[in-house]
Amino acid sequence: SVKTSGKRNYRFYDEKFHDALRARLEREAELRHAIGHDQLVMHYQPRVDISTGTTSSMEALVRWAHPSRGVLEPLEFIPLAEETGLILDLGALVIDKVCAQLACWAQRGQQLVPVSINVSPRQFNETDVAKILSTSLARHNVDPRLIEIELTESSMMGDSHDVANALTAIQKMGIKLLVDDFGTGYSSLSQLQRLDFDVLKVDRAFTSGLERTGEGNVFFKAIITMAHALGMRVVAEGVETLEQIRILKSLKCDEIQGFYISRPLPPSDTQPILPRWFFPSTA
Numbered sequence: 001s002v003k004t005s006g007k008r009n010y011r012f013y014d015e016k017f018h019d020a021l022r023a024r025l026e027r028e029a030e031l032r033h034a035i036g037h038d039q040l041v042m043h044y045q046p047r048v049d050i051s052t053g054t055t056s057s058m059e060a061l062v063r064w065a066h067p068s069r070g071v072l073e074p075l076e077f078i079p080l081a082e083e084t085g086l087i088l089d090l091g092a093l094v095i096d097k098v099c100a101q102l103a104c105w106a107q108r109g110q111q112l113v114p115v116s117i118n119v120s121p122r123q124f125n126e127t128d129v130a131k132i133l134s135t136s137l138a139r140h141n142v143d144p145r146l147i148e149i150e151l152t153e154s155s156m157m158g159d160s161h162d163v164a165n166a167l168t169a170i171q172k173m174g175i176k177l178l179v180d181d182f183g184t185g186y187s188s189l190s191q192l193q194r195l196d197f198d199v200l201k202v203d204r205a206f207t208s209g210l211e212r213t214g215e216g217n218v219f220f221k222a223i224i225t226m227a228h229a230l231g232m233r234v235v236a237e238g239v240e241t242l243e244q245i246r247i248l249k250s251l252k253c254d255e256i257q258g259f260y261i262s263r264p265l266p267p268s269d270t271q272p273i274l275p276r277w278f279f280p281s282t283a
């Protein structure tokens with residue numbers, strides 16, 4: 001009868017639901033284990049000053065050296081970390097690993113450039129990021145001016161008063177603040193001005209729009225003009241071609257980051273990317 005099949009259907013979905021739940025709990029346990037057992041590693045991608053060709057900073061990007069699945073990219077585990085709250089432990093660990101890495105490079109006499117760290121909205125809303133930073137900086141004896149913080153526009157949405165206080169505290173330590181993925185979220189111009197960011201990183205969607213001449217360029221130029229008026233430097237994310245660099249230079253963009261310069265690299269490979277870059281003109 002209709003009633004029986006309805007029941008069967010119900011049971012079917014119920015089991016599927018439980019399977020999905022079990023799989024998710026397993027993945028969560030696995031990620032928690034990874035955080036506690038040093039399976040997370042940081043890779044570093046340079047950001048280069050267009051006019052001088054020098055590396056102004058490197059961005060720390062987390063990877064999971066999974067024991068059986070190989071090296072996993074953030075998209076495969078950051079969303080789960082966000083949903084489960086594991087991002088709080090993961091985020092504190094990332095901050096500590098970056099400070100430890102800077103101390104290690106310094107000890108080896110390597111050239112140091114600041115490192116930017118991605119901090120998620122939940123970290124800002126649920127932990128004292130300024131305190132976590134100062135604890136790790138002190139533990140590894142690292143100069144706060146070697147650290148920069150990247151946050152997306154969505155981080156500024158939540159309880160804006162608390163977030164603003166946290167950001168001010170971080171900035172007072174000498175740490176620069178960067179807006180990440182600009183153009184994909186909903187930050188208002190007044191928020192940008194009020195929070196006094198140092199650097200605006202324009203999402204790679206706008207960079208990939210550059211080669212098609214016309215409107216893409218006009219829009220990017222408008223962002224640059226606005227950022228400069230607010231006292232911010234501008235970084236183009238996702239730069240993959242020399243043509244894009246040429247256009248960005250003509251638009252007065254300050255810095256570039258992307259596969260054209262370098263993919264994110266393990267810490268042992270970062271030294272060769274620090275020398276000066278030369279961008280030949282294609283015109």
Ligand code: C2E
Nearest residue numbers: 061062073074094118119120238239240257258259260264
């Ligand atoms: P994001 O902060 O915007 O980082 C830039 C992403 O774009 C990185 O991906 C980088 O490898 C990639 N990328 C760089 N240049 C190019 C390019 O020329 N072309 C293309 N197609 N892609 C490029 P990744 O490492 O997979 O990281 C993805 C996102 O995961 C990051 O976006 C960031 O939001 C998040 N993430 C990474 N590490 C951390 C972390 O330690 N903590 C937190 N909370 N989030 C992180």
Ligand code: MG
Nearest residue numbers: 059118150180
């Ligand atoms: Mg970033």
Ligand code: MG
Nearest residue numbers: 180181201237
């Ligand atoms: Mg970004």
Ligand code: MG
Nearest residue numbers: 180181203204
């Ligand atoms: Mg991005």
